[in-house]
Amino acid sequence: MSRSARTTVLAFLFLLPALLLLAVFTFYPVLYGSYLGFTRYNALSFGNHEPPRWVGLENFRTLAGDELFRTGVVNSLKYLLVVPALQLVSLAVASLVNRRLPFVTFFRAAYYVPVVTSVSLAAVMWDWVFNKDGPLNWALKTVHLMAQGTNQSWLLDPDTAFWSIMLVTFWRGFGYYMVLYLAGLQAIPAELEEAARLDGANAWQTFWRVTVPLMRPTILLCSLLSTLSALRVLEEVIVFTNGTGGPLNSTFTALLYVYRKSFGGLDFDYGLASAAGLVVAALALVLSIANFRLMREGSVRA
Amino acid sequence: MSLTRTESGARADVRPRGGLRVRRGLGLLGTYALLIGILVFAIFPFVWTFVISVTDSGSVTTGRTVYDFPASLWPRHVTLDNFGNVLRTYPGLGRAFVNSVIISGLTVLGTLVVSSLAAYPLARYDFRGRDVVFGVILATLVLPTETNFLVNMLTLARVRQWPVVGEYLGVGSYMAVVLPTLSTAFGIFLMRQAFLSVPGALLEAARIDGATEGQILRRVMLPLSVPSLAALGIFTLVGTWNAYFWPSIALTGEQDRFPLAVEMLKLKGAFNDNIFNTAAGAVLMMLPVLTLFVLAQRFFMRGLDGAVK
Numbered sequence: 001m002s003r004s005a006r007t008t009v010l011a012f013l014f015l016l017p018a019l020l021l022l023a024v025f026t027f028y029p030v031l032y033g034s035y036l037g038f039t040r041y042n043a044l045s046f047g048n049h050e051p052p053r054w055v056g057l058e059n060f061r062t063l064a065g066d067e068l069f070r071t072g073v074v075n076s077l078k079y080l081l082v083v084p085a086l087q088l089v090s091l092a093v094a095s096l097v098n099r100r101l102p103f104v105t106f107f108r109a110a111y112y113v114p115v116v117t118s119v120s121l122a123a124v125m126w127d128w129v130f131n132k133d134g135p136l137n138w139a140l141k142t143v144h145l146m147a148q149g150t151n152q153s154w155l156l157d158p159d160t161a162f163w164s165i166m167l168v169t170f171w172r173g174f175g176y177y178m179v180l181y182l183a184g185l186q187a188i189p190a191e192l193e194e195a196a197r198l199d200g201a202n203a204w205q206t207f208w209r210v211t212v213p214l215m216r217p218t219i220l221l222c223s224l225l226s227t228l229s230a231l232r233v234l235e236e237v238i239v240f241t242n243g244t245g246g247p248l249n250s251t252f253t254a255l256l257y258v259y260r261k262s263f264g265g266l267d268f269d270y271g272l273a274s275a276a277g278l279v280v281a282a283l284a285l286v287l288s289i290a291n292f293r294l295m296r297e298g299s300v301r302a
Numbered sequence: 303m304s305l306t307r308t309e310s311g312a313r314a315d316v317r318p319r320g321g322l323r324v325r326r327g328l329g330l331l332g333t334y335a336l337l338i339g340i341l342v343f344a345i346f347p348f349v350w351t352f353v354i355s356v357t358d359s360g361s362v363t364t365g366r367t368v369y370d371f372p373a374s375l376w377p378r379h380v381t382l383d384n385f386g387n388v389l390r391t392y393p394g395l396g397r398a399f400v401n402s403v404i405i406s407g408l409t410v411l412g413t414l415v416v417s418s419l420a421a422y423p424l425a426r427y428d429f430r431g432r433d434v435v436f437g438v439i440l441a442t443l444v445l446p447t448e449t450n451f452l453v454n455m456l457t458l459a460r461v462r463q464w465p466v467v468g469e470y471l472g473v474g475s476y477m478a479v480v481l482p483t484l485s486t487a488f489g490i491f492l493m494r495q496a497f498l499s500v501p502g503a504l505l506e507a508a509r510i511d512g513a514t515e516g517q518i519l520r521r522v523m524l525p526l527s528v529p530s531l532a533a534l535g536i537f538t539l540v541g542t543w544n545a546y547f548w549p550s551i552a553l554t555g556e557q558d559r560f561p562l563a564v565e566m567l568k569l570k571g572a573f574n575d576n577i578f579n580t581a582a583g584a585v586l587m588m589l590p591v592l593t594l595f596v597l598a599q600r601f602f603m604r605g606l607d608g609a610v611k
Contacts, residue, residue, distance in 0.1 A: 029447070030445050109599045110344055113345060128350070133367075239567060262449075
C-alpha cells in the first residue's frame, strides 16, 4: 500500500466513530424523517414491522385542514417577536458591561446564570413567580402597574400564558447573546466611539450610529440563531404546560404539534408528525433567507 | 418589561461632555442602578427558590406563607430540614441524582473521545476526501433536524429488540440518551483547532522515535490540548446535566433512570402542596452546575458553548 493510501485508511479509522454516529443519529433521521412525511406510518405499522405506505401530499392536505396545526404555526411565528427584543436588549446590556467598572465581571457572570439553568428548573421557579400570589403580581402592585385586590394567574390565563413563557425564553437567552455581542464589541477599536463622542454625539447616538452598524455581522449571526430557536420553541411549552399547549391552546406551537402527534397524544401518527416537521423546516429556511436579505439591505442603505 | 427598563437606562447613561464631576457621578449612579435592576431580573428566581428552601415550613401554620412579600424574603427561622425531608420522603431524587451523574459522565467521556479521534486526522493528515468530510460535518449545523427525535426514538426502539445488547443500547437505557449526542461539529472543530496549534516538530520527533499514530494522539496531542478538552468537557457536562427533552423521550418506560432535569417536574407534581420540599430539591439540582459555573466562568464568558446547548 502506498503511503498516501495508508494515510487515508488511517484517517478514516480515526474518523469512524464520529462519522458513524453522525450517519445513524443525524443524517439518517433527516432523510428518513423527510420520507415519512409523504407516507402513512404510525405506531401500529411500526410495531407490526410494516413499511411506510407512500401517500404523496395527503399528510400536507390534512395539516392544511387541521386547525390545531394552524394554531401551532401561528403561535410559533408569533414567538418570533421575542427575537428583536432579545437582540436589542442583549446588545444594549453587552455595551453596558463592556466597560472597566468595579464589579462589572460579577454582573456579566450573574447575567449568564439563567443560561446554564435547565429549562425544567426554570419552569419550576418561574411557576412560583407567575403564581397569582407570587412576586410578579406583588412587584406590579408595588409600582402601581396593577390595581390592588386584583390577582393575575399569568400561566393560567389564555391572554398572558404565551407572553409569560416568552419572558422565560428571554430570561434564559439574554445572557447568552450578551456574551456573543461582548466578543464583537471588544473587536471594535475604542477610537471610533471616542471620535464620535468628541464630535459631540451622546451615548444614545454613539450606540445607534457607530456601535450598531459596526456590529452588523454579529447581529446577523445572533438574530439568525435566535430566529431559528424561537421558531422551533418546544421545551418551554412542554415544561410549563405539561405538554398540553396551555389554556385554550394559547401556547400550542408548531413543534409541539410534531411532538404530540409522535408521542404525546393517542394517535402516534408518525407520518403526519414528520410532515408537520417538514413544514417547520421550510419556514426555517424561508426565515433564514429573509434574515440575510434584511441584513444586506440594511448595510446597503447605511 | 426588561426592554423598556434597558432603553430608558441607556438614555440615563449620558457620558459627561464637559468633564463635569457631578454629571459623571450621576451617570455612574445610573449605570449601577441599571446593572442592579438587570441583576434582580436575572437572579431573583434563584434567590427566592433558595430562600424558600431554607425557610422553616412550620411557619406556614403560624400564619406566614412564602407569598407574604416582602417579609417572606427574610425567613425568621432558617433551617436545613427541608433538604432532609425531600430526600427522605422522595427517594426518586437521590436516584435521579445518580442517573444524572452516570448520563453526564458517559456523555462527557464519549464526546471527548469521539471528538479527539475525529479531530486528529482533520487537523494533521493530508488525505483523500478530507474536504468532503469537512463539508459533511459542517452540514450538520444547517440540516433540518426538527423530526430527528422521532426517527431516533424509532431507531432505538428497534435496537431495544436486539438480542443481548438491546437492553443496554436501546430505548430506556442510559446509552440511548448518550449515543445520539456524542458526535457534534462543535466538539470536533474545537478539538481540531487545538490540535492545529501543536508544533509540527513535536510530531516529527515522535514519529522518528517510532511512536504509532495512536501514541502520538495520546502522548503528544492530548496533553498539549488540556484547556480545549476542559472547555469541551465543561460545556458538555452543563448541557447534559440540564437536558430535559431528549432524556424524557429516550427513557420512555424506564422512569427509574430519569435524570434530575426530568425528575424535577415530577417532584413538583408530587409536592404540589409542599413548596418547601420542591424548592429544596431544586436547590440540590442546581448546586453542582452553579458551582461548576463559578469555578469555570471564564470558559463560558468567551461565548464558545453555542453548539452544545
